[in-house]
Amino acid sequence: MNKLAFAVIALALGASGAAQADAVLVLNSEDASYSILSRSSRIELARHPVGREPHHVIVTPDGKEMLIGSTATNELLGLDIKTGERRRIVKDIIDPYHLGFSPNGKWFVTAAYRLDHVDIFHADGYRLAGRIFIDGLPSHMAFDTESQTVFVTLQQSGRLAAFDLQTQTLKWNVAVGNAPAGIIMLPDNKRLLVALTGEDGIVVVDPKDGSVKSTLQTGKGAHNFWPKGDGRHYFLSNRVEGTVSLVDTTDMKVVGNVRVPGGPDCMDITPDGKELWVTQRFLRRVAVIDIEQLKVVASIPVGKSPHGVFMMKSGAVPAPAGGPVRAASTAGETK
């Protein structure tokens, strides 16, 4: 696309106010910036600086803000979810690599990947309730549906830890496999799925005691989940294999695979539930997958090492209980 066409589209979208409603946010973790993309035109509209090493983004419980964790500057950047405008900076949130709100909106939790601790905050005012130091690179997290427990994967030690939110104490810490990363609680609140980036699949874990109930082969470097929206199927990125798998969690089997080169990582679904957007960390791109065909239909250039991706929209709501820690696409989840 030539520069003139790009400018015309950007101006038209901006003038109509459609730019934000149609926008996708991507965090360029090694460029210290975030990109705003047009969902319909599949182009990058703008790029803005943000702290250092931004990795993940979530939505606040009131659904009004996106919070970007800037890991190396120890802060959160709050953007208006409708307009993308900067609203505030929350300081003194140490190494917020992965972050999430409990389903009841009462607790805010961060996993400090580099600094080996898990911080539990009162979500109201981001007041630190407790800091638990734990070895092994705390990586990703999920909550139980009752907002009693947060589960954190420990990528280097190959373990999964559960923390009581009310008392900020360790409930259990067990080995689950090599390099556990993405984790999700299924809607029945009885099964945790943990992606093993050091192996070629996922494990099903009992949230009561961390025992491994079963395994499923998906692809090398299984890394992160995203719900398809029907409560049954979940997408899973396999970073080393270079694929995204569609997993049926009822029958516990892989029902589809799509090749996504370049270290596929975080995902989000468009509000109409038709497209899955996946960051391609190495290629500095975001792939667009047609969900019906399970086929990559576009790949959009962004910044260096794109990690988190988020569909901006008006009236967004927080993630459902037990769901991913980043907000899901509302339409996609309620289908």
Place this chain on the structure above:
Amino acid sequence: MRDLTDLWVTAQTWIFETLVGPVIFHFGLMAWYEPAFNAVEFVMLGTVQIAVIAIGMRFFERRWPLERPGEDDRLILVDQVYTLLNKLGVVPLVIFIVTYPLVTAIELYVRSWGFAPPRLERVLPWLGDNALASFLLYFVLYDFAAYWLHRAQHAFSWWWALHSLHHSQRRMTVWTDDRNHVVDDLLVTLALVVFAQLVGVQPGEYVVILMVGRLIESWSHANVDMGFGWLGDRLLVGPRFHRLHHALANAEEQHIQDHNFAPVFPIWDILFGTAIYDGRNRPTGVADPVVDADNGRGWIVQQVTVFWRFTRALVPKLRRATAL
């Protein structure tokens, strides 16, 4: 530009996913997956730099040599070994393995106390919308730190014992820039990485700064009598400017090498009174016969003998024992 970036990252991704990533995965080193990908880029950049030196810069040396080819040409061979070992990542890998725990410990200690250096964009918001200006500003800051490190290499006797290896070359060419003792490389790298973290240089910017900076430094060692004109020579270090820094001392100019320190931007020498622009060409090398003996030695012997020189300078007892 985007096409070039695409071509570059596609090649980098292919090399990584075909050759490196599977090995990392096989040995269960997934915590190093991302750093290994960046290491592939480092080697690719090194290959490009070698090509630019061997094809582009050497063209000027062959066409307009300042010092004519002679029997001393064999002295250049060891500098080529240094360049290959550095640019292809062998020496940097060793340095990384040694410095990583220390750099990480410093970073984690500082961060665990809640200290996070602000990016310049926080102070100068307009920088965020101007990638070129941002890059140039970080480049200038980085070069400022490198200038003072270079002065320290000459000021401390123990550091000069290491750095004198770089100056001992009598046949200075485009290959000379990488002629450094690994401990010297290690100290400079350690200091510059900590500095880069403190001022907030991003990994992406750091790679480009290294690439551009090292190419300019290779060119500044070229065996040619060239500059960038009166104004250009005050904006960018060139061969004529830097050759004076490598000049062989004599009775009239005993401290000639304590001038023209700047790696890339001569402004630091102008500001701090160490710049000389006299247009004279001087022979290069070091008058001290012990240091001059580096010439003619191979890589391993140079590393061993210079390390011994460094140890003696560092430990007074050893220095006295040697003197006896």
